[in-house]
Amino acid sequence: MSDDQTLFERIVAGEIPSHAVYEDETTYAFLDVNPLAPGHTLVIPKEPYERLDEVPPSVAGDLFAAIAELTPAIETAVDAPGRSPLALRPPVRGRRRRGDPRPVRRRRDGRRGTRCDGR
Numbered sequence: 217m218s219d220d221q222t223l224f225e226r227i228v229a230g231e232i233p234s235h236a237v238y239e240d241e242t243t244y245a246f247l248d249v250n251p252l253a254p255g256h257t258l259v260i261p262k263e264p265y266e267r268l269d270e271v272p273p274s275v276a277g278d279l280f281a282a283i284a285e286l287t288p289a290i291e292t293a294v295d296a297p298g299r300s301p302l303a304l305r306p307p308v309r310g311r312r313r314r315g316d317p318r319p320v321r322r323r324r325d326g327r328r329g330t331r332c333d334g335r
Contacts, residue, residue, distance in 0.1 A: 228262050238286055242278045245286055255294035259283050 226232045228244050237257055238245035248256040259282050265271050271279070290296070 222264055224260050225264050228260070237290075238282050240278065240282070242275045243282045245282055253294070253296075255290040255296065257286060257290055259286065 221229075223232065227234045227246065234246040234249075236244065236246045238259070242262055243259065244262050245257055245259040248258055259279060261271055261275050261279060263275070268276075
């Protein structure tokens with residue numbers, strides 16, 4: 217492992233275990249280890265990109281096709297009604313980061329995730 221590899225590069229390489237839910241030539245999706253809600257899934261490009269606007273159109277198309285395929289399956293699996301918002305994390309200053317769009321389930325009351333106190 218190179219010291220400059222991101223956490224996501226190490227996950228894609230299999231150096232860090234993950235629970236994969238989808239994989240193709242350009243895209244990897246796995247369950248978040250610290251989920252905001254049940255079914256919280258990260259969908260990432262296999263190649264690292266510092267910013268979302270650096271992702272080639274063909275790879276971006278693959279990412280969003282995977283999201284479109286996974287979202288209804290995740291909603292069904294965790295009994296999440298309604299639409300799932302898409303969270304896009306911006307790059308972090310001083311660190312290489314990839315844009316990682318991910319479906320985040322909405323609760324029945326319309327809010328995302330759960331509160332820390334379980335309410």
